[in-house]
Amino acid sequence: MDMALTTILTLSSGFVFDYTNLYGYGRITEQDIAEIGDSLTAAHQAVVHMRTTGEVCGHLSKEGKPEKVLFSQLPYVEEGNLNSPASLARLKAFSQSLRNKADAVISFGIGGSYLGNKVLFDVHCGEFWNNKSREERDGYPKLYFSGNNMDPRRTRELVEHIEYEARQKTDAYRVVLVVISKSGSTLDTMSTFMVAYDALSKAGPHIEVQVTAVTDPAADANETLLHKLAVQEGWSMFSVPDGVGGRFSVFSEVGLITAACVGFDMDAFLAGARAMDEACKTQELWQNPAMLNAALKYLAAEKYGRDIEVFMPYADYLKSLAEWYIQLLAESLGKRTDRSGRVVFYGRTPVVAVGTTDMHAQTQQHQDGKQDKVVQFVKVTRWAEDVAIPDSFPAAAKLAEFSGLTLSQALEAAREANAAALTGDGRLNATFVLPELNAYHLGELMYLLALSVAYEGELANVDAFDQPGVEAYKRLLGPMLKKKKL
Missing domain, CATH: 3.40.50.10490 (Glucose-6-phosphate isomerase like protein; domain 1)
Structure with missing residues (x-):
């Protein structure tokens, strides 16, 4: 037949x-x-x-060396895999650390560090997520994207918007900057991250800034700039795994970090x-x-x-x-x-x-x-x-x-x-x-x-x-x- x-x-x-x-x-x-x-x-x-x-x-x-392709491993949450029970547990713990505690998350990434994440956000949150009350968001923070272009107007307006929102609160406004870059030197991502980090850090005690870095996990001679910064500054870290190109990374911690920020069902997705x-x-x-x-x-x-x-x-x-x-x-x-x-x-x-x-x-x-x-x-x-x-x-x-x-x-x-x-x-x-x-x-x-x-x-x-x-x-x-x- x-x-x-x-x-x-x-x-x-x-x-x-x-x-x-x-x-x-x-x-x-x-x-x-x-x-x-x-x-x-x-x-x-x-x-x-x-x-x-x-x-x-x-x-x-890109350095001309043999490289494995491992994206097909990502759906399988198993010990020793890129997604393991322990790595999923860390993401879920991070998620709970934001619920009813963080006011906003700004995610900085470009290419695969942005596009897949935006899909998860759109399907789960929709257009009006940031206009909803904390209760309507089930305690999860507002989420904004940046780092996917070096547009000076939008970058400035995003910072001004966070500062405006902070002024509406009587207590401290907690914003978490999630910066995603395997190399740590991605121009678009790092430039806009630094602009926001500098401005919000200097905005005064009414804004509390925390940073989470998603980067190459290697801590050896090949340690990336962002990994080194995260260690020096005491930032929490998640991994951009080897063997997974950016356009396939939505199934890894690169994409699942956004799922964690808004309560998207990462278990069902995988x-x-x-x-x-x-x-x-x-x-x-x-x-x-x-x-x-x-x-x-x-x-x-x-x-x-x-x-x-x-x-x-x-x-x-x-x-x-x-x-x-x-x-x-x-x-x-x-x-x-x-x-x-x-x-x-x-x-x-x-x-x-x-x-x-x-x-x-x-x-x-x-x-x-x-x-x-x-x-x-x-x-x-x-x-x-x-x-x-x-x-x-x-x-x-x-x-x-x-x-x-x-x-x-x-x-x-x-x-x-x-x-x-x-x-x-x-x-x-x-x-x-x-x-x-x-x-x-x-x-x-x-x-x-x-x-x-x-x-x-x-x-x-x-x-x-x-x-x-x-x-x-x-x-x-x-x-x-x-x-x-x-």
């Missing part, structure tokens, strides 16, 4: 990958899959080897990731969500020229997920050379979109522009809270047409209409379906996407775990900073 004929892969959790509009007549074909059969077998074997040993063929650190990893251990393509996703997107790009992926969740609070995916796909697969050194300029370009917002902004291009895209929808089936559209103006017949529906029903109708219109014109699209928007299903989806790039890297024969293009500008940045100081 050809399992692909169903075109819908459903996991026991209810998570669904619906690739109906990506595979079949006029789309990716059974013959296309057959032609890369040997490559898929090799790719799966390579991922199994990565899981077992941490070894990825040809992968080197359980979802673990369940997805277990589902992806099969070599059966049509039952392995990550391998299937990678194969279909790879073929769409290489054989049919659909080398742009529009990642379009139908949920406001998943926009940051699309932004996280931008880094994951771009840094992992945008590569000049393959592993044999041959110039290939490989990579699919990711684009952020949100339904229904961008149906009124981007869909014109998706529908009538170049046929170079795959639109990847994300659907939420059951919403924790839903709102019925009232019949507020009965005399307005056009408004009465959709009154009585819930907002989620109208949202899904819009997604279905978008997908049908695209499909009717041969525009490839697929849908990830989350039964609910919660920590478990978020863990499933984020891990699926992370593992997908590992599979696609094997299919394209590129190193999905280095980022030499990023190092190019970094080599130029230091001298340019020195020139600015002259």
Whole structure:
């Protein structure tokens, strides 16, 4: 039996990958899959080897030394693993040290030290978290992000806002600065951290400043600047683990530190990731969500020229997920050379979109522009809270047409209409379906996407775990900073 004929892969959790509009007549074909059969077998074997040993063929650190890839270990909380019972207990103890004690946390990080953290915050907290009372936040502090750009206006305004909030209290205002940098010399993160640390430390006794550093744990000759500072200043510390690139670090202490700050269910998040990893251990393509996703997107790009992926969740609070995916796909697969050194300029370009917002902004291009895209929808089936559209103006017949529906029903109708219109014109699209928007299903989806790039890297024969293009500008940045100081 050809399992692909169903075109819908459903996991026991209810998570669904619906690739109906990506595979079949006029789309990716059974013959296309057959032609890369040997490559898929090799790719799966390579991922199994990565899981077992941490070894990825040809992968080197930016210093040119062999480096293990360990992100697939992160969902498994076991003694001796990067996430252990002891490390999770430390995070939970840190979480409780903030409850009903800290007024605000400012998280400083960029790239993987920001993007994944923002996803956890958005899904758990939403837009209005910082406007809620302490009781409504269950005792957890307000949380702000900085360090993801060196914008002088926003940095100054954030400091001024904290100072303003402190003046509204009769007792001391406690702010915790969480600074995340493996090297400790990340310009964007450390510069804004130092600005805030200096200003708030000098603001007077009404503001108490504490610092927690998330950095390389090594205390030997390779000790990082931030680790050394943390030891000297007596700051608490968590780890940026070796073998886990920033874009995969949301499952490590780098991302879980944000979970701890706001009470996000890190156990459920890792359980979802673990369940997805277990589902992806099969070599059966049509039952392995990550391998299937990678194969279909790879073929769409290489054989049919659909080398742009529009990642379009139908949920406001998943926009940051699309932004996280931008880094994951771009840094992992945008590569000049393959592993044999041959110039290939490989990579699919990711684009952020949100339904229904961008149906009124981007869909014109998706529908009538170049046929170079795959639109990847994300659907939420059951919403924790839903709102019925009232019949507020009965005399307005056009408004009465959709009154009585819930907002989620109208949202899904819009997604279905978008997908049908695209499909009717041969525009490839697929849908990830989350039964609910919660920590478990978020863990499933984020891990699926992370593992997908590992599979696609094997299919394209590129190193999905280095980022030499990023190092190019970094080599130029230091001298340019020195020139600015002259």
